[in-house]
Amino acid sequence: MNINGRHYRTIWPVGDDAVEVIDQTKLPHRFRTVTLRSADDCARAISEMIVRGAPLIGATAAYGIALAMHDDASDEALDRAHDLLLATRPTAVNLHWALKRMCDALRNQPRSERVAIAWREAAAICDEDVETCRSIGEHGLKILREAGATKNGAPLNILTHCNAGWLATVDWGTALAPIYMAHDAGIATHVWVDETRPRNQGAALTAFELGAHGVPHTIIADNAGGHYMQAGEVDLCIVGTDRVTANGDVANKIGTYLKALAAKDNGVPFYVALPSSTMDWSLHSGREIPIEERSADELLIMTGRLPDGGLATVEIANPGSGAANPAFDVTPARLVTGFITDRGVCEAGPEGLRALLPK
Numbered sequence: 641m642n643i644n645g646r647h648y649r650t651i652w653p654v655g656d657d658a659v660e661v662i663d664q665t666k667l668p669h670r671f672r673t674v675t676l677r678s679a680d681d682c683a684r685a686i687s688e689m690i691v692r693g694a695p696l697i698g699a700t701a702a703y704g705i706a707l708a709m710h711d712d713a714s715d716e717a718l719d720r721a722h723d724l725l726l727a728t729r730p731t732a733v734n735l736h737w738a739l740k741r742m743c744d745a746l747r748n749q750p751r752s753e754r755v756a757i758a759w760r761e762a763a764a765i766c767d768e769d770v771e772t773c774r775s776i777g778e779h780g781l782k783i784l785r786e787a788g789a790t791k792n793g794a795p796l797n798i799l800t801h802c803n804a805g806w807l808a809t810v811d812w813g814t815a816l817a818p819i820y821m822a823h824d825a826g827i828a829t830h831v832w833v834d835e836t837r838p839r840n841q842g843a844a845l846t847a848f849e850l851g852a853h854g855v856p857h858t859i860i861a862d863n864a865g866g867h868y869m870q871a872g873e874v875d876l877c878i879v880g881t882d883r884v885t886a887n888g889d890v891a892n893k894i895g896t897y898l899k900a901l902a903a904k905d906n907g908v909p910f911y912v913a914l915p916s917s918t919m920d921w922s923l924h925s926g927r928e929i930p931i932e933e934r935s936a937d938e939l940l941i942m943t944g945r946l947p948d949g950g951l952a953t954v955e956i957a958n959p960g961s962g963a964a965n966p967a968f969d970v971t972p973a974r975l976v977t978g979f980i981t982d983r984g985v986c987e988a989g990p991e992g993l994r995a996l997l998p999k
């Protein structure tokens with residue numbers, strides 16, 4: 641992704657003892673990077689959502705293990721870093737996937753070689769993520785090309801929820817990759833960007849990305865999607881996911897389920913972009929997915945930009961009222977039209993998934 645003419649990934653190594661990430665808590669108001677020097681730094685960056693999005697959480701955890709090995713390459717240090725990083729966020733299975741891959745690569749290797757192995761493996765996870773997302777983009781592009789061909793030159797209206805773009809991955813994104821490719825291929829596209837309360841990943845991050853790439857888009861309140869679907873102004877939906885279970889159920893940002901219900905009621909195709917690393921064959925159905933509960937402050941307090949450019953944090957709710965804040969929900973497979981994976985597109989169900997993403 642290019643920002644002001646410079647190509648960025650969301651995470652990159654600095655020398656052999658640090659990694660740098662884009663601070664997503666500051667976007668869209670400030671473009672800042674943060675240097676992470678230890679497994680603790682990586683764990684904090686994930687918990688505080690300096691980095692977020694399932695694939696990027698996995699990539700950051702992988703570098704967290706590499707940084708832990710740099711400090712102490714013992715088995716005990718490996719276990720400690722693994723447990724620390726695993727405890728950061730419960731829903732995205734990419735975290736488990738990346739940590740397991742790092743531990744499998746390191747265990748039984750001589751201590752003297754562990755730093756180099758860990759550094760290489762983390763870099764490979766990042767490079768593969770870029771290729772996976774590029775591939776999702778190419779498969780999704782075929783769907784958008786077909787849909788666009790029915791529009792007689794009018795823009796294809798795509799609704800997305802939360803941020804499953806390049807900021808959520810190492811580059812390209814999952815749900816947004818086909819949109820970037822369609823835009824680059826000259827297919828007229830317009831994106832309805834769900835605001836995505838409470839943390840506003842849509843209004844803050846997806847809109848920032850689409851703006852930087854020049855893709856026409858409109859931010860809408862989370863509750864407006866159903867209305868636009870009824871009015872025939874949404875041609876299809878594409879969202880990302882944090883975990884897909886063996887039966888095809890999808891965990892994604894809170895509110896995804898309501899969008900899928902509205903899409904079903906209005907005959908709007910509802911696609912989920914799914915990298916292989918987000919598939920969880922160990923769980924049978926979405927009911928088993930742990931749903932993260934985050935701080936009530938995310939609902940009760942908001943930070944925004946003042947006219948003078950400064951940032952201010954304000955309370956927006958009745959003082960003293962509590963709030964509940966589940967960060968994800970589960971969309972049943974029956975509401976999903978298809979999965980756009982790095983290995984092709986399939987129906988949302990066990991057979992389709994098994995054919996494309998074998999265990």
Ligand code: MRU
Nearest residue numbers: 692693694804808814880881893
């Ligand atoms: O809480 P977040 O911002 O990490 O949630 C992100 C999402 O829900 C994304 O849709 C999902 O991780 C897929 S990212 C390619």
